[in-house]
Amino acid sequence: MAPLLELRNLTKRFGGLIAVNNVNLSVDKGSITSVIGPNGAGKTTIFNTITGIYKPDVGHVLFDGQDISGKRPDQITAIGMCRTFQNIRLFHNMTVLENVMVGAHTQTKSTIVGAMLRTRAFKEAEEEARQESIRLLRFVGLPAGLGDQIAKNLPYGQQRRIEIARALASKPKLILLDEPTAGMNPQETDAAVRLFRKLRDELGITVVLIEHDMKVVMGISEYITVIDYGQKIAEGTADEVRRNQRVIEAYLGRSAALETAEGADNR
Ligand SMILES: Nc1ncnc2c1ncn2[C@@H]1O[C@H](COP(=O)(O)OP(=O)(O)OP(=O)(O)O)[C@@H](O)[C@H]1O
Numbered sequence: 001m002a003p004l005l006e007l008r009n010l011t012k013r014f015g016g017l018i019a020v021n022n023v024n025l026s027v028d029k030g031s032i033t034s035v036i037g038p039n040g041a042g043k044t045t046i047f048n049t050i051t052g053i054y055k056p057d058v059g060h061v062l063f064d065g066q067d068i069s070g071k072r073p074d075q076i077t078a079i080g081m082c083r084t085f086q087n088i089r090l091f092h093n094m095t096v097l098e099n100v101m102v103g104a105h106t107q108t109k110s111t112i113v114g115a116m117l118r119t120r121a122f123k124e125a126e127e128e129a130r131q132e133s134i135r136l137l138r139f140v141g142l143p144a145g146l147g148d149q150i151a152k153n154l155p156y157g158q159q160r161r162i163e164i165a166r167a168l169a170s171k172p173k174l175i176l177l178d179e180p181t182a183g184m185n186p187q188e189t190d191a192a193v194r195l196f197r198k199l200r201d202e203l204g205i206t207v208v209l210i211e212h213d214m215k216v217v218m219g220i221s222e223y224i225t226v227i228d229y230g231q232k233i234a235e236g237t238a239d240e241v242r243r244n245q246r247v248i249e250a251y252l253g254r255s256a257a258l259e260t261a262e263g264a265d266n267r
């Protein structure tokens, strides 16, 4: 299978800290891939470097055969890559529908003059974006009629779905989800996993997720990459990664250290 996304020797430094250290990664078109690793390993920084929030210090990001290293986030969205954030980033005082329509506007061709004069072409584009946003809200499983509610008043699990709907409005080929089930209860998590599968199976979108919930990771991922201290320490199928000694040590090593620290705190 052809890779849709490729990282070649990706390195990102913050001053003296090497947050991402020479990472190579290949994501097949139509796959569901997870990036896992302990807290602070560099996972979000990888997403931020892929999506143009940061420029790589070394290395390249290739998307659909094109070198996109150093492009702006809006340029990257326009060529078919979207994302959600570890800390939900909605426009909290806007309605649910308006939030999704913001995503759809990356696709509409309306001009500023058209918007000011409210030309027929502008109104038609606006109506199209509205209909598409309603359809997307339904697709991500939000109850009908929720569109007019203010985003900040909704429960966390629903806000995560709105964020996904907004990302989908840009008609992506690939979606990057940063800890999409964080803070969800087990029922919400199961429903979210079904949605991630639906993105791939029904919309044909390639899915890459950063995830801490191992049940989710092992259940959904066709391929897993493990990051520790900015470096790729393992990759493979769920079974391969689960049995990998370096992975076990990376996780056990830190939880053992954590237990010792907690023990010390309690004393
Ligand atoms: N903008 C920044 N400036 C300086 N240091 C940063 C910045 N962003 C991240 N870091 C540091 O880079 C390292 C990797 O952080 P990152 O957020 O990528 O980790 P992560 O794997 O996503 O962790 P978590 O699982 O906790 O979300 C950490 O040491 C973090 O403190």
Ligand SMILES: [Mg+2]
Residues within 6 Å of the ligand: 043, 044, 045, 086
């Ligand atoms: Mg993170």
